[in-house]
Amino acid sequence: MIGKLLGNRYEILEQLGGGGMAIVYKGRDNFLNRLVTIKILRPEFTCDEDFVNRFRREAQAVASLSHPNIVSIYDVGRENDVHYLVMEYVEGDNLKNLIRAQGVLPQERVVQIARQVAEALQHAHENNIVHRDIKPQNILITAAGRAKLTDFGIAREATTATLTQTDTVLGSVHYLSPEQARGETADQRSDLYSLGIVMYEMATGVLPFQGDTPIGVALKHIQEVPALPSSLNASVSPGLERIIIRAMAKNIVDRYGSARVLLGDLEGLTGQVFQDSGTAGQLDEFATRVIPAVKNKEEPSQPAKKAVSGPKKRRFAWLWGTLAALILVAAVYATFELYVNVPEIQMPNVEGSTLEEARATLQSQGFKNIQENRNHHPTIPPENVISQDPPPDTMVKVTRNVTLTISRGPEYRTVPEVIGYTLSDARIKISQHELIVYEPYQEKYSNDYPVGVVMDQDPKPETNLTKGSGVTLYVSKGPQPVLRKIPDLIGLTENQARGELEKVKLKMADNVIRATSADYMQGQIISQNPVGGSEVEEGSEVQVTVSNGPGPERREVEVEARIPDDGKRHELKIIVNDIRGSSEAYKKEHPPGRKVVREVPYYGKAVIQVYIDGKLAGEQTIDKQ
Template identity: 50%
Template structure:
């Protein structure tokens, strides 16, 4: 595969790794000249049509997600039997590698990573997309410390194979929710359970459940309660432990209501400990914080020593000092600002909300998110409000403030092919409308886009369909088909060329007694049809024997007006137009003559160039006495 180019666009540079379902490569997008990650499905999955159809549908849905903590999907395609997925290239390593190298993380670092994944899940769940395969292998940590969630595109399919494919899904089963282990439908709370397991592993360096087989691990998820993480790492506080264990409740209804709810509990937990937690800041930009050491419990049975008299004196002095210090601290507490009830500032302008809270001695932290209805700069939510117990200033109140609607700028699709437009739109979180219009355009080559709606530069909501118009090339000019009946093949070819048309070289020959050999007897399109210039006209030619000549007697009485008159007789038959007779006669004379014709014919009689008679000639009637 190395060096191969997929879809005439994605060059495979090197293999990065592989899993049970796919092999992962580093590649280059030759269109946009950027590094990408290419995930190629293994043959046993690529050959399953139902699987690949669902895989493409899921991947295209996830491609609409746009979030800094989600690895973007750029393209999904197929070449021969190869099904592949093109994603954002992340320069870093997966969280599983970090845990294996570092072991248990400091709680604050683990919570910072969890915050970022919760933000990603909140965005995905709001768009009705459930990941279904949250595990540290699918969480990438960039060199700057940002966490990015990946592998949405195959998550739905991975669930179905979790327990049965023991050689490929061993990593997934350790993070599986009980409902998934039972084969039930996964929902947003399933992702929260799996993230709870990941947070457990970050805090302790090990997964909560282990077993001899994937089946054994799955049964433990269904039946057993996890060991409290503080038993494996005493640095885990009781509050943080409660968050982890609630996320891992067997009943989905007993877990957090949403990713946002779980994040809020973590924020409240750190706020109670006097820490200000800022979400989604890369880890290498964070200031180092010193966590309060947790004292280990004293071992029982330690032999007590008798205190000597000097020890008793020292102890008495220490108690006096502690009592004095406690009294001083209590005095300072009582003299400090009294507890206040935090008012609701929801739907208020940020500056007004800050003023209201500042007047109460409270500090404000701001978290900004997009909202489809609330205008930019107005408060959407607050972590502590009037429903909470009074708090003592200065406490930090986290306000969620609207950035306004999450609008995406429509890219310019002019002169792009259809697939290129689909990719360009997906990068902006937009989709290509199902109905593709086609029309002529004098300036844009065929199969390229010459018009779009909405126009480039407009700002629209995510997932807005963009209608495109594909060029059919310049609008062709049109010509009227001439009458070729009775012409020879060469005459027909010349006549058609004069009208910017051509003769179809596939000529049919049939016997005819009405037309001479090599004459056109049928044409398609018919005479006077309007067609595009360059159209080929199909003809049928006579191969004989041709018509038998017939004769007709013509009588032409002339007026007796004292003047000579010219008489002219014209025959229109299969030969074309023939001048059969012309002569000058005396006044009052009756001209009688015989003329010859072939096949169906029309006779025209002119006196002094004025048409005086025109009639078709009937077969078997050889005179024109009337």
């Protein structure tokens, strides 16, 4: 693409980077002789109507915006299959690279960048545009230090139609709001959550949630509470920390309701008072209420009198001037006594108390400006104090505002039915209901459910649990295996062993081991694993070791037998049981009273058995080899 001319006007100079949807180039507008940024939709998406529409949506979204903290769009076009946007070129770098280079940013810089992004979001939100992908990579920092918001590629117009539509979950998972992670529609407060993550990263140098997979990170947005920024960077002020934590509230109603309110708190950190038209009016009203009061007393409405001349007139003027001065001094003194010359006391601890008890305690100490916030809490009963600001035991003036966070009690969630789901799908379903899966999950055999599928759950579906509670899942291991007893294979040949194993639905491992043996004949099995007599699942393999010889030497033993002298002929049989197995060494009929002597061969340890007419007549064990 380098050197290509788009629209007979925009020359592509070099590639700057790229995202999931588009490639970004540096270019030149040959008509106006200025540098521009050209964003070109990736070729693989040009045939995808959804991506093309999303690409056009960025142009439509940003074209309606005009703000110094938003990158401007100059032109949009198509040349053959190339869809492109022409935007303002920003000389500088993105915020992500700035954080990588500096680690932790100074608090003043964090507040400055956050204010500028909040101002950009305020303008976008006032024009019904929700960005939905706020992240440091989409915040450009100019050479002069100004923050500019870019990449409205997945922005939506926040109209009634879109607020009721569940869109595909898009955006960068590390900055995704909990409602986006659950597949719900993002609104203005979702952008503020993502900005809270960006502020957290600027202030601490790290992301609040990390994970091995995108789903793992998304679940943490829904379930986990991040470490306080001050625990990672002690220089983070309490004021900035409160702003970050409120922006990152998991419950959308606990976040800032608008970028304007967030701006007010950010500007408060820099000593500037954020004034909208209502606030300014109140301050002006206060000014005209105090100062003219002195003037009204100097010029009271009186009936017409004769003019006072000479010393008497000067005496009246002196009296009125003195009276005005006294009133002004009294007002200054009263203000000093009420708001400045106030002793500090130790802040009482009312956390855990009922609201009624907390108010009574604070009022008894002289605190009058007591405000309340209400949040759900899993363990603190309703109408009891969760936390207080200022914190307990700090030294404060009794004229200071005290904010109590009051418990609404547990927040309940309905347990979804996940029987029949795969384990991963069940986890996602449960997390979408803001519950967790108890680990480790339980495994059971089942003839009804395939391996890896949830076969039971506790509690049952439609049960109400407090938010964040756990559900135990019982996952199928498949059918109950059938156990088989392994036969003793020692001394058998490979073929004999395979036959014995097949009888009990087992099989011999393919990788047969071969070893030298002086005790077993070549081709005989000398060991097996598992051993004979143990039980294994049907279909299991048995590993065998086969002898390569040489085996034991051939030896002979003299066997003597006497035929009964009863006038009848008898059958004499000699059986040799040795390493080869059982074999018949001799068999023949003999006349009565005859003495028979035979040389019988054997290998290794042997047992020689003598049978007369099929009955055991004698047995001898030979250990000598």
